[in-house]
Amino acid sequence: MSRKFAKSSSILLDDNPLWYRDAVIYEVHVRAFHDGNGDGIGDFQGLSEKLDYLQDLGVTALWLLPFYVSPLKDDGYDIADYTQIHPDYGTLHDFRLFLRAAHERGIRVITELVINHTSDQHPWFLRARDAKPGTSARNFYVWSDTQERYPEARIIFKDFEPSNWSWDPMAKAYYWHRFYSHQPDLNFDNPEVHKAIFDALDFWLDMGVDGLRLDAVPYLYEREGTNCENLAETHAFLKKLRQHVDSKYKNRMLLAEANQWPEDAVAYFGDGDECHMAFHFPVMPRLFMSLYMEDRFPIIDILDQTPAIPESSQWALFLRNHDELTLEMVTDEDRDYMYKVYASDPRARINLGIRRRLAPLLATNRRRVELLNSLLFSLPGTPVIYYGDEIGMGDNIYLGDRNGVRTPMQWSADRNAGFSRTNPQRLYLPVIIDPEHHYETVNVDAQQQNPASLLWWMKRLVLLRKNYQAFGRGTIEFLLPDNRKVLVFVRRLSDEIILVVANLSRFVNYVELDLSAYKGMVPVELFGHTRFPSMS
Ligand code: NOJ
Numbered sequence: 001m002s003r004k005f006a007k008s009s010s011i012l013l014d015d016n017p018l019w020y021r022d023a024v025i026y027e028v029h030v031r032a033f034h035d036g037n038g039d040g041i042g043d044f045q046g047l048s049e050k051l052d053y054l055q056d057l058g059v060t061a062l063w064l065l066p067f068y069v070s071p072l073k074d075d076g077y078d079i080a081d082y083t084q085i086h087p088d089y090g091t092l093h094d095f096r097l098f099l100r101a102a103h104e105r106g107i108r109v110i111t112e113l114v115i116n117h118t119s120d121q122h123p124w125f126l127r128a129r130d131a132k133p134g135t136s137a138r139n140f141y142v143w144s145d146t147q148e149r150y151p152e153a154r155i156i157f158k159d160f161e162p163s164n165w166s167w168d169p170m171a172k173a174y175y176w177h178r179f180y181s182h183q184p185d186l187n188f189d190n191p192e193v194h195k196a197i198f199d200a201l202d203f204w205l206d207m208g209v210d211g212l213r214l215d216a217v218p219y220l221y222e223r224e225g226t227n228c229e230n231l232a233e234t235h236a237f238l239k240k241l242r243q244h245v246d247s248k249y250k251n252r253m254l255l256a257e258a259n260q261w262p263e264d265a266v267a268y269f270g271d272g273d274e275c276h277m278a279f280h281f282p283v284m285p286r287l288f289m290s291l292y293m294e295d296r297f298p299i300i301d302i303l304d305q306t307p308a309i310p311e312s313s314q315w316a317l318f319l320r321n322h323d324e325l326t327l328e329m330v331t332d333e334d335r336d337y338m339y340k341v342y343a344s345d346p347r348a349r350i351n352l353g354i355r356r357r358l359a360p361l362l363a364t365n366r367r368r369v370e371l372l373n374s375l376l377f378s379l380p381g382t383p384v385i386y387y388g389d390e391i392g393m394g395d396n397i398y399l400g401d402r403n404g405v406r407t408p409m410q411w412s413a414d415r416n417a418g419f420s421r422t423n424p425q426r427l428y429l430p431v432i433i434d435p436e437h438h439y440e441t442v443n444v445d446a447q448q449q450n451p452a453s454l455l456w457w458m459k460r461l462v463l464l465r466k467n468y469q470a471f472g473r474g475t476i477e478f479l480l481p482d483n484r485k486v487l488v489f490v491r492r493l494s495d496e497i498i499l500v501v502a503n504l505s506r507f508v509n510y511v512e513l514d515l516s517a518y519k520g521m522v523p524v525e526l527f528g529h530t531r532f533p534s535m536s
Helices: 002-010 044-049 051-057 092-104 123-130 191-207 232-248 262-269 283-293 297-304 332-342 366-378 444-448 454-467
Strands: 025-028 061-064 081-085 108-113 165-168 173-176 211-214 253-256 277-279 314-318 382-386 475-479 486-493 496-503
Touching: 002 092, 044 051, 044 092, 051 092, 051 454, 061 211, 081 092, 081 191, 092 108, 092 191, 108 191, 191 211, 191 232, 232 253, 232 262, 262 277, 283 297, 283 314, 283 332, 283 366, 297 475, 366 454, 366 486, 366 496, 444 454
Parallel strands: 025 061, 025 382, 061 108, 108 211, 211 253, 253 277, 277 314, 314 382
Antiparallel strands: 165 173, 475 486, 486 496
């Protein structure tokens, strides 16, 4: 029954194996978007009710944060059951209805495959800690009698965890974890683990999910004498995973979350036989640096350091997401600079990053928000918008962990920002009432009624992007005029030639461009379709 349902839902989409290269992705947490049943927590019913909004915005794919059964100690990245929906968010039936409704609108759905670790409440871990050492059940996870193994592996959640090992009194052994201590790492040296993961993957792909984001994918294996990241064994596993997907399914996509330097990140594409997409982490902080420094160098420099990628592969670009603005892929000096100019309040910092949303980071400067979004939409890759950033939502750095950037979506000036009918005290997190970003002024309703709003500007940007395949598939060539405050590049796909000129300065600048290669052509400004004099 469920299979039939899924099949009919997937055929609503065009048959396009490279859909992700032309996509505009919208990242959203079910719990934060809209509350359909009035319990103060967003759910699939609520998300389905807002699909018209997302279609109107023009996005072509949704990336959903984990919505599985979980103690929610890491907002769902601590999974206790890979194939059940957390009751707060609804039922599998609700999910299927949502998936079908999204597909009917031509919107694809990307979900999370968190395979590096589970929750310590997952039955696999409960079984492992009771099992005899040496058994397969025990070896679902990585155990040790000492904390001395793999000393070169860094600690990622350095504000919270002193070690990658924690003692389990039941097992009377230490277990390995790259994130919170309640998230034991699965042991990929155990073939039974591969099988269990493939079963979970099949469950969602059979249902019709279009893509999977592979969370924390560099850390699957551990080997002595290494930093336990990007190991050859991890890439071998990914090739096997890709083969499995290709042999059973059409038009699906794997997206690697590998917070790595460009040369390590490209490895996740393999020879076009690992992940289809990978986030480009290092380019993100450099967009912010270039803007503050009013200098194109950081952007050009990191893209120069980025190797070419296989034909079918694609970078995923983003400005902000549900985590801190990570500063792992910058030098110590650049990190100090970023903290100084973007997070002078120590409360805005967490681990190695900044827990702020886009608008507050840019001092709510509309022109800067537009500039960074324009770059997000025109540099090589597929843009990912973080929910709420299309209306310039604010944040709350006084909430714990990364919750300050995960507050309810602001729909209107009504109670609870139109997110939920519940008692405001029952909301999963409070709505934003900071004077500058108060939900009474920053909300979808108000902006829909104002064609000059950021929301309308974003809608036009999304549409513009979708009209030209050169943005998603074209080559890039930088022009290097004398004035370094201006970033200039040409995106090209056969006869589609797009010149992008970005003034990074707060002030008006002039720049002389050598466009002799385009002599005789008539430039057309893309936002207004204004024709310029032909180039001489
Ligand atoms: C990366 C996710 O983006 C983050 O939110 C999570 O805490 C870690 N992986 C651990 O799963």
